[in-house]
Amino acid sequence: MSFLKSFPPPGPAEGLLRQQPDTEAVLNGKGLGTGTLYIAESRLSWLDGSGLGFSLEYPTISLHALSRDRSDCLGEHLYVMVNAKFEEESKEPVADEEEEDSDDDVEPITEFRFVPSDKSALEAMFTAMCECQALHPDPEDEDSDDYDGEEYDVEAHDGMEVDATPTVAGQFEDADVDH
Amino acid sequence: MMRKKTPTLREIQWGQRETEKLDLRALLCQASFGRLFYSFFKSLVGKDVVVELKNDLSICGTLHSVDQYLNIKLTDISVTDPEKYPHMLSVKNCFIRGSVVRYVQLPADEVDTQLLQDAARKEALQQKQ
Numbered sequence: 001m002s003f004l005k006s007f008p009p010p011g012p013a014e015g016l017l018r019q020q021p022d023t024e025a026v027l028n029g030k031g032l033g034t035g036t037l038y039i040a041e042s043r044l045s046w047l048d049g050s051g052l053g054f055s056l057e058y059p060t061i062s063l064h065a066l067s068r069d070r071s072d073c074l075g076e077h078l079y080v081m082v083n084a085k086f087e088e089e090s091k092e093p094v095a096d097e098e099e100e101d102s103d104d105d106v107e108p109i110t111e112f113r114f115v116p117s118d119k120s121a122l123e124a125m126f127t128a129m130c131e132c133q134a135l136h137p138d139p140e141d142e143d144s145d146d147y148d149g150e151e152y153d154v155e156a157h158d159g160m161e162v163d164a165t166p167t168v169a170g171q172f173e174d175a176d177v178d179h
Numbered sequence: 180m181m182r183k184k185t186p187t188l189r190e191i192q193w194g195q196r197e198t199e200k201l202d203l204r205a206l207l208c209q210a211s212f213g214r215l216f217y218s219f220f221k222s223l224v225g226k227d228v229v230v231e232l233k234n235d236l237s238i239c240g241t242l243h244s245v246d247q248y249l250n251i252k253l254t255d256i257s258v259t260d261p262e263k264y265p266h267m268l269s270v271k272n273c274f275i276r277g278s279v280v281r282y283v284q285l286p287a288d289e290v291d292t293q294l295l296q297d298a299a300r301k302e303a304l305q306q307k308q
Contacts, residue, residue: 069269107234137248
């Protein structure tokens with residue numbers, strides 16, 4: 001996987017909350033091997049035995065969850081849905097980038113699954129991720145135009161009361177009305 | 180001259196129940212509305228909701244908790260389109276980032292719409308002063 005790169009494991013400076021060794025990473029169903037998952041306040045990272053890995057920024061993580069189905073081929077695991085694309089050819093995750101063959105309206109989705117050998121750690125991993133997510137709210141941006149849905153026009157809705165008071169008295173009156 | 184009113188959206192049909200969609204983004208453009216809706220969602224903890232994400236995924240579940248950023252925790256979830264997201268079939272509890280939520284569908288009988296509209300209008304008026 002060419003998007004894997006080498007970087008030092010996160011430590012206290014990054015606000016490391018939890019380190020989970022012997023954890024397999026699966027990207028969209030494809031296994032990446034076994035390594036260590038680092039849940040830090042700054043970002044979520046995973047590194048395999050050779051020091052190669054990837055990081056996920058919390059604002060790109062749409063949701064995370066615990067999968068408790070033991071009959072699933074992976075067993076119990078941490079599921080993470082990311083709003084970015086991880087291409088095998090590209091070196092970095094591509095988020096919301098316009099591509100020729102992609103539909104601009106469709107948000108990219110990548111599913112990661114982290115499978116620790118120690119299943120009893122899953123609750124703590126989930127909770128640690130919840131805490132870190134809460135540290136990365138979107139900045140308040142009144143003029144943000146990243147909304148994919150239709151533009152919401154406050155003033156265009158039926159059934160709303162309309163203040164019909166003209167700004168200039170008599171501006172709507174016909175001139176020279178002659179009954 | 181049109182005066183801006185508190186926006187609401189009405190959407191019918193979620194199973195047999197009437198639901199009311201609140202356009203979170205339109206109402207959250209100002210910080211105090213965020214507090215208003217934080218309180219509102221806290222009052223709905225324990226109720227069943229459907230959260231529709233901006234990536235079009237819809238998740239049914241029981242509202243477990245919400246925080247000030249409207250990050251949502253749901254329990255006993257089910258996905259309305261399991262064919263598209265088969266990996267979520269075995270998920271029971273999830274944490275949804277507030278900023279990826281497009282809509283939260285609520286059962287109409289759990290919402291005092293008039294009260295909510297009045298509260299939101301008051302916020303809007305206070306904002307102007």
